[in-house]
Amino acid sequence: MFDIQIKKLIAAERTRQKKVINLIASENYVSKDVLEALGSVLTDKYGEGYPGRRYYRGTSVVDEVELLAQERALHLFGLADKSPSIGVRGNSISSNWSVNVQPLSGSPANFAVYAALVPQGEKIMGMELTHGGHLTHGQKVSMTGKFWSSILYTVNKTTELIDYDEVKRIAIAEKPKLIVSGYTAYAHIVDFKKFREIADAADALLLVDMSHFAGLVAGGVYPSPFPYADIVTTTTHKTLRGPRSAMIFSKVDARELWKKIDKVIIPGLQGGPHFNAIAAVAVALREADTPAFKRYAAQVVSNARALADELARLGWRIVEGGTKTHLLRVDTWMNGKGMSGREAADKLEAAGIIVNENTIPFDTRKPMDPSGLRLGSAPETTRGKKEKDFREIARKIDAILRN
Ligand SMILES: Cc1ncc(COP(=O)(O)O)c(C=O)c1O
Incomplete structure (x- = not known):
């Protein structure tokens, strides 16, 4: 690529993606074939x-x-x-x-x-x-x-x-x-x-x-x-x-x-x-449309559950009481006893865990600075992570947020 500025930015984004733990529920990592098309x-x-x-x-x-x-x-x-x-x-x-x-x-x-x-x-x-x-x-x-x-x-x-x-x-x-x-x-x-x-x-x-x-x-x-x-x-x-x-x-x-x-x-x-x-x-x-993708989808759900269960075990309130899908919301505000979702997301980002702040039902705070986080398991499952990795991620999140 002749455009050095954009080339550098693409490389920087690739490096950023590799460095972080990505828990954005709406993101994923596509295959080389998808990128080629x-x-x-x-x-x-x-x-x-x-x-x-x-x-x-x-x-x-x-x-x-x-x-x-x-x-x-x-x-x-x-x-x-x-x-x-x-x-x-x-x-x-x-x-x-x-x-x-x-x-x-x-x-x-x-x-x-x-x-x-x-x-x-x-x-x-x-x-x-x-x-x-x-x-x-x-x-x-x-x-x-x-x-x-x-x-x-x-x-x-x-x-x-x-x-x-x-x-x-x-x-x-x-x-x-x-x-x-x-x-x-x-x-x-x-x-x-x-x-x-x-x-x-x-x-x-x-x-x-x-x-x-x-x-x-x-x-x-x-x-x-x-x-x-x-x-x-x-x-x-x-x-x-x-x-x-x-x-x-x-x-x-x-x-x-x-x-x-x-x-x-x-x-x-x-x-x-x-x-x-x-x-x-x-x-x-x-x-x-492959058996491998079926296994992937099952792993995505299982990983999200592992993340939710471990966070709950560590004392965090999971909205809806848990998850049956790829995503979950965590109440970080806890009626003023905790921190806002934005503050939590900032702390996590500084430690290399990427999430998004999210409202929780009947939120008393504003969407730009809400009471919770939304976490998803799809991108890190694409990278091969399993339940034990997600439990480890939950413990990291807990340590970062309580510190
Ligand atoms: C349920 C749902 N519908 C629609 C959209 C919009 O998709 P896009 O961001 O591609 O416009 C989103 C994006 O997050 C979504 O979650």
Whole structure:
């Protein structure tokens, strides 16, 4: 690389990544193959539109890339027909599900779903940010909370878990057009069947945003939302261990949701697809479709549990009482007896452990300086760490924070 400044910065970031223990729940380390696809000549190509229906010429190769990514996405989540026929709906293989692999990231993917399916100003319903929901689930500071009228549900104050009866009560009273399940900081398994019942009772669409746990679904250690959802969105760069990108799956039936979504992605919201990213997603999807990835996903969950259990044994309060996934939240504030999440994250960073500060349910502090930390096991599991390593990390965290 001739650009010495950027070359140096990339090298510095590589060194930083190697030096630290990375417990960021939304990060991971991709394979060399994923990086190779990302850094390929596919980045040079324009191809607005969908395979076989582009506004540009010279797209025969990128058409194949996009179709392959779609096919692998449907296959990975058990949605592909037994005898797939490429290009049935112009941009998707034959299946009861359609997938759009063009969203540039998770936030535009969620925005596209609302824009396609919920008239502006109508109600969407998602979880409150401080309880575990994402910005794009209708928070007031997000465009999703400005363009649509958002109803935000919380977890139960005592259990810190989703109270399905309460969610149902709110949904029936408010009658949102769309309900979002799937979160940014929720450590338990979501009951998608119950969400389906709630959506049906409120006559709403059900969107499951599986960004955080997509890799766990692929690895068979988290229930699939597909039997219950109308639409499923996901980022590809968290537990799924792919490049920064996203996908939108929509159920194919008489409602033709997929058509509306495809139209919002292009021409409604985006321009040319990032074919290098789409190719890298295809690589990651293939990697996730292996026994080795299943073992990885199981290890991720087991490692998170080891981390949570050891921290709890050392006296830290784990939000929701533990974890069943790749992430957990730790209450560091402890009603003023401890320290803020920001202070804790700073101390840990100074000692080479990278985490993010996070709100806890019913937080009395501000999101920029909240009461807790969010920890995740996916990146360090990619680096081969096992339960005993995570217990050791817990002891390090304890020693750093108590010092
Ligand atoms: C549940 C969920 N949805 C959507 C997103 C947004 O993804 P992106 O950062 O790629 O826009 C995130 C990111 O953290 C997320 O956790």
